[in-house]
Amino acid sequence: MTRDYRKAALGLIKGRVLFDAPMKQFTSIKVGGPVDSLLFPKDLVELKKVISYATAKNIPFLILGKGTNLVVRDRGVRGWAICLTQWMKKVRADGEVVEAEAGLSIQRLVQFSIQKGLTGLEPFFGIPGTVGGGLMMNAGAWGAELKDIVLSVTLMREDGEVVERPRQKLKFSYRQLAIPASWVIVKGRFQLSKGRKEEILERVKSYSEMRRRTQPLDYPSAGSIFKNPPEGPAGKWIEEVGLKGFRIGQAMISDRHANFIINLGKATAQEVIDLMEFVERKVYEEKGISLEREVRVVGEA
Numbered sequence: 001m002t003r004d005y006r007k008a009a010l011g012l013i014k015g016r017v018l019f020d021a022p023m024k025q026f027t028s029i030k031v032g033g034p035v036d037s038l039l040f041p042k043d044l045v046e047l048k049k050v051i052s053y054a055t056a057k058n059i060p061f062l063i064l065g066k067g068t069n070l071v072v073r074d075r076g077v078r079g080w081a082i083c084l085t086q087w088m089k090k091v092r093a094d095g096e097v098v099e100a101e102a103g104l105s106i107q108r109l110v111q112f113s114i115q116k117g118l119t120g121l122e123p124f125f126g127i128p129g130t131v132g133g134g135l136m137m138n139a140g141a142w143g144a145e146l147k148d149i150v151l152s153v154t155l156m157r158e159d160g161e162v163v164e165r166p167r168q169k170l171k172f173s174y175r176q177l178a179i180p181a182s183w184v185i186v187k188g189r190f191q192l193s194k195g196r197k198e199e200i201l202e203r204v205k206s207y208s209e210m211r212r213r214t215q216p217l218d219y220p221s222a223g224s225i226f227k228n229p230p231e232g233p234a235g236k237w238i239e240e241v242g243l244k245g246f247r248i249g250q251a252m253i254s255d256r257h258a259n260f261i262i263n264l265g266k267a268t269a270q271e272v273i274d275l276m277e278f279v280e281r282k283v284y285e286e287k288g289i290s291l292e293r294e295v296r297v298v299g300e301a
Contacts, residue, residue, distance in 0.1 A: 015040040023072040031269040032072025052160035065130035073299035102132025119195030147172035158182040216254040219262035235259035
């Protein structure tokens with residue numbers, strides 16, 4: 001990236017701009033090389049400036065939330081990473097409808113709904129990502145998916161124009177919302193229901209305990225690595241081919257949940273990717289099942 005583009009990033013926004021920031025500090029699995037520029041727009045106006053400029057100048061950009069479901073390669077990312085989590089995290093309720101900006105954590109969204117005595121978000125407690133990432137992935141847990149409660153999603157096009165799409169015009173599928181790759185999720189509106197706070201808290205506690213029992217929360221991970229194929233849970237097939245606890249370097253298949261790859265401390269992105277590829281080959285060779293990745297791999301090989 002030229003120095004002009006670096007200088008432009010500084011001039012576009014009042015929010016922070018970091019150069020050559022190590023992406024392992026901004027991803028949940030704690031791997032990844034440097035990004036040329038990491039921008040933290042303070043509001044919708046600054047985000048529009050950044051997206052419009054990047055599009056006009058053909059600067060590649062990556063939208064970053066909490067860095068879950070993301071593996072950044074060891075050589076890093078060329079262009080800009082645009083992080084929404086420092087400023088774009090407002091949330092408000094209008095009756096039983098909750099509106100949340102893309103940078104708000106899903107955890108905070110659930111906590112807000114509890115405070116308001118609103119039910120419908122309990123299964124998502126503990127999902128480590130943001131509202132934007134959750135909508136993009138159609139996040140799900142314990143049989144629930146975000147698409148089930150979405151009223152609308154507000155998007156920013158590559159030219160900076162903001163458009164709101166109602167649920168009936170959105171194409172959700174398993175772990176995916178189909179939108180153009182250059183569009184950015186700005187906020188979502190969710191239809192919840194009135195409930196008794198004590199009962200809501202009890203359900204949240206139950207889901208939280210299940211998550212603690214079944215997932216490797218003590219180690220950095222990217223979340224579930226593979227989507228569940230039609231034949232059954234991905235973790236079941238990975239376990240059946242004997243890969244629980246298998247490791248390449250410092251990247252290991254969790255011995256608690258086989259659909260998680262954990263970083264034992266000093267894993268490289270290449271070790272994580274090699275392990276994913278090994279799992280894919282092994283499950284296909286022994287079970288005839290093709291696993292599709294839930295995580296994104298980005299950056300220079």
